Amino acid sequence: MTLISEPPASVQLPGLVPGLAPGLAELVVGDTVGAISMRAGLGAETNAMLSLHLLSGPVIGIPGKPERWVFLTGPVTPVRVDTVLDLVRIDVHLLAPGTRLALPPRAAGLAGPRWVVHPRQGHDLPPWQAVVSAARSTSSMCSNWTNS
Numbered sequence: 448m449t450l451i452s453e454p455p456a457s458v459q460l461p462g463l464v465p466g467l468a469p470g471l472a473e474l475v476v477g478d479t480v481g482a483i484s485m486r487a488g489l490g491a492e493t494n495a496m497l498s499l500h501l502l503s504g505p506v507i508g509i510p511g512k513p514e515r516w517v518f519l520t521g522p523v524t525p526v527r528v529d530t531v532l533d534l535v536r537i538d539v540h541l542l543a544p545g546t547r548l549a550l551p552p553r554a555a556g557l558a559g560p561r562w563v564v565h566p567r568q569g570h571d572l573p574p575w576q577a578v579v580s581a582a583r584s585t586s587s588m589c590s591n592w593t594n595s
Contacts, residue, residue: 472550474519481523481575482542484509485582489537490516492585494564497573502581504573506563507551516563517548520575534579537586541575 476482485493487508494516497503505519523541534540542548551560 474548474550476542476546476548477544478522480572481520482546482548483518483520483539483575483578483582484515484542485518485537485539487514487516489539489582489586490518490563493518493578493582496581496585497577500577500581502573502577503564504570504578505566507548508561508563510559510561517542518578519566519572520578521572523575530579533583537582539579539582539586541579 474480474482490506494503494506507517507519509515509517523544526541531541549560551562
């Protein structure tokens with residue numbers, strides 16, 4: 448088993464910034480929080496599947512073409528190589544530990560990242576395996592979400 452240690456070079460999210468403007472909050476992916484990025488369309492389908500199983504959690508929309516959604520999850524554990532290859536095929540990325548993620552501002556209507564699904568007090572983050580499983584299952588039902 449292998450753990451992803453570096454983000455794929457192809458992942459360039461405007462919400463992932465080396466330095467933030469003063470006053471903006473950020474989250475560092477690591478031991479307690481994982482993050483999974485995917486295209487918004489696949490993200491919407493994945494979130495619907497997670498909601499059906501009462502496993503939805505916070506999701507951040509990162510503007511761009513295409514827009515990407517970042518699912519905040521519990522910590523990532525070792526990942527099998529075939530799982531990583533499948534995730535690459537459907538353009539889903541586990542953000543590496545140490546990745547800095549700009550959190551959406553509290554005021555609505557500002558440019559930048561936005562909450563697609565707001566965090567809920569008293570609710571645990573979904574296990575990252577559940578988000579990966581939902582994305583893989585959804586992509587097999589909706590083949591137009593793949594890169595091919």
